[in-house]
Amino acid sequence: MLNILRIPVLQDNYIWLVNEPISGATAVIDPALAEPVLEAAQIHGWHITHILNTHWHPDHVGGNAAIKAATGCHIIGPLAEHDKITAIDETVIDGDIVELGKVTARVIDVPGHTAGHNAYYFADNCALFCGDTLFAMGCGRLFEGTATEMWQSLAKLSSLPDDTQVYCAHEYTLSNGKFALHVDGGNQALIERMAEVVAKRVSNIATIPTTMALERATNPFLLAKNVDEFAARRIAKDSFKG
Numbered sequence: 001m002l003n004i005l006r007i008p009v010l011q012d013n014y015i016w017l018v019n020e021p022i023s024g025a026t027a028v029i030d031p032a033l034a035e036p037v038l039e040a041a042q043i044h045g046w047h048i049t050h051i052l053n054t055h056w057h058p059d060h061v062g063g064n065a066a067i068k069a070a071t072g073c074h075i076i077g078p079l080a081e082h083d084k085i086t087a088i089d090e091t092v093i094d095g096d097i098v099e100l101g102k103v104t105a106r107v108i109d110v111p112g113h114t115a116g117h118n119a120y121y122f123a124d125n126c127a128l129f130c131g132d133t134l135f136a137m138g139c140g141r142l143f144e145g146t147a148t149e150m151w152q153s154l155a156k157l158s159s160l161p162d163d164t165q166v167y168c169a170h171e172y173t174l175s176n177g178k179f180a181l182h183v184d185g186g187n188q189a190l191i192e193r194m195a196e197v198v199a200k201r202v203s204n205i206a207t208i209p210t211t212m213a214l215e216r217a218t219n220p221f222l223l224a225k226n227v228d229e230f231a232a233r234r235i236a237k238d239s240f241k242g
């Protein structure tokens, strides 16, 4: 129903290219860069019609202007960050529906990493694009938001169905998993997952997308008992040296 392509760029970023094959509509999620995205679209014969930005950080919007100049695409991003998002055309808020050809995504407001951070949820396709909010076994750093905001944002995301495919914006899985084992070493699902992750990363295989079921079972930030434990874990992670 959707073709979803992973484009690894920079140190550990993933740009996602999402093609709706019936209409041909194609969205780029969080283009850090333009060139690899334009190349990938050309190889697949896809014409980029949209950019969806989750937040304003340069490694998520850096390709906006050049992709728009090359394709004429329409750029959508969070209202609260519109003044920081290059070449933005349309702003969205929580609950808004974004159309991509024959499919739609719901905007979910998930502040914490930045003040206006959005996620895009394609419910019929079980696909969540969550930028730097939820990572495999981790979550985004609190640059602009509070621990309480991030805790509430993660709660919104973790209420999505088990089979939701989670497309986050970074390959942080190995270092996140080391921290997860440090705080939750008795978690059998986590131990098994980490064995798989280590094997994949040795061969430079991507660990993303993950699933909501797997995150609920192994992510120490979702498994925190309450907001205080979440906040303590987030602080501990910031200085953790695996």
Ligand code: ZN
Pocket: 055, 057, 060, 113, 132
């Ligand atoms: Zn970021």
Ligand code: FE
Pocket: 057, 059, 060, 132, 169, 170
């Ligand atoms: Fe990022």
